[in-house]
Amino acid sequence: MHEIFKKRKSVRSFSDRLVEEEKFQEIIKAANSAPSAGDLKAREIIVITNSELRKKMSEAAHGQKQVMEAPKLLVFVALPEQSAKKYAERGRELYAMQDATLAAGFAWLEAVEHGLSASWVGGFDEKEVQKILDLSQNQKPIAILPIGYEK
Numbered sequence: 001m002h003e004i005f006k007k008r009k010s011v012r013s014f015s016d017r018l019v020e021e022e023k024f025q026e027i028i029k030a031a032n033s034a035p036s037a038g039d040l041k042a043r044e045i046i047v048i049t050n051s052e053l054r055k056k057m058s059e060a061a062h063g064q065k066q067v068m069e070a071p072k073l074l075v076f077v078a079l080p081e082q083s084a085k086k087y088a089e090r091g092r093e094l095y096a097m098q099d100a101t102l103a104a105g106f107a108w109l110e111a112v113e114h115g116l117s118a119s120w121v122g123g124f125d126e127k128e129v130q131k132i133l134d135l136s137q138n139q140k141p142i143a144i145l146p147i148g149y150e151k
């Protein structure tokens with residue numbers, strides 16, 4: 001972990017090299033292993049590879065080019081109502097966001113372990129992302145993680 005912490009940095013420029021499926025599956029596994037309040041996992045992870053969708057997502061992220069460049073995007077979505085069923089307001093306002101955030105952090109660190117790079121994109125138009133991904137009001141995208149090899 002110490003080496004991973006030292007290596008991790010925000011990478012905003014990606015090469016065309018694709019992410020190997022085995023590595024990608026390990027990243028997803030790591031994200032899913034993140035702890036969550038009451039083990040409710042009040043979060044979803046959406047995987048985007050399609051270049052047209054990546055372009056739309058980049059536009060929704062105020063033109064941040066790393067969102068278009070990276071061969072894989074992970075979108076972390078909080079499910080406030082799922083957490084609210086058990087934890088009421090605290091689940092709705094806080095825990096669901098924390099569940100999704102921790103999963104994103106775990107995915108980023110696992111990506112680094114496999115020689116990949118990522119960065120955190122929080123600057124995006126939430127409603128626009130909900131529209132692009134056909135999400136409901138109860139699915140709150142909190143972070144986009146572009147993943148790939150650094151250029």
Ligand SMILES: Cc1cc2nc3c(=O)[nH]c(=O)nc-3n(C[C@H](O)[C@H](O)[C@H](O)COP(=O)(O)O)c2cc1C
Nearest residue numbers: 008009010011012061064066119120121122123124
């Ligand atoms: C909540 C959050 C939102 C962020 N949003 C963006 C973003 O929209 N675009 C971006 O390029 N970096 C974004 N970052 C990355 C930070 O700018 C970056 O982590 C910070 O400058 C430290 O650099 P490092 O990650 O290389 O250590 C975000 C980071 C966090 C934690």
